[in-house]
Amino acid sequence: MSDESSALIQLGFVGAPFGVRGWIKLRSHTEPPERLLDHRILAIGQGSVWQNYRIEASGRSGGALTVKLAGVEDRDQAQALRGAQVRVPRSELPQRDDKDFYRADLIGCEVVNLDGINLGVVQHFVETPAQVLMVVRGAQEFWIPAVPLHLRRVDLQARRVVVDWSATVA
Secondary structure, rough: OOOHHHEEEEEEEEEEEEEOOOOOEEEEEOOOOHHHHOOEEEEEEEEEEEEEEEEEEEEEOOEEEEEEEOOOOHHHHHHHOOEEEEEEEEEOOOOOOOOOOOOOHHOOOOEEEEEEEOEEEEEEEEEEEOOOOEEEOOOOOEEEEOOOOOOEEEEEOEEEEEEEOOOOOO
């Protein structure tokens, strides 16, 4: 999968086991969260270890998505997947317009603030209960909330993100 159209895009991660029969909770990055379930095959893993899983059944519990994956038959197998990333091929995702992007599109982009000061390059994203944080590394490291208030412009052609964020550390 070396070309861009077949690259895997992270759309969530595996949460806690749900019950004793191999069900897991999924934390979805999609809006609405159920859109993740449109993909019947999910690539789940970390680093260089990935495996495709077919969704056998799905549901919700307490606001969380729950799924039963083929081949995951008990709580121990479900627990072994906890914390793993959930990805799908980019080719299966809808085309985005100029104002819409995937997090993976921002990795490696230059980040400048409204004053034109270069803050560094997007390294990765961190999920927190409150919001998603964009980790930008340059001379300093900045953890910038990836929300419209702070993400002002994204130019994927120029590989540049403009943020409303101070270049000084408080």
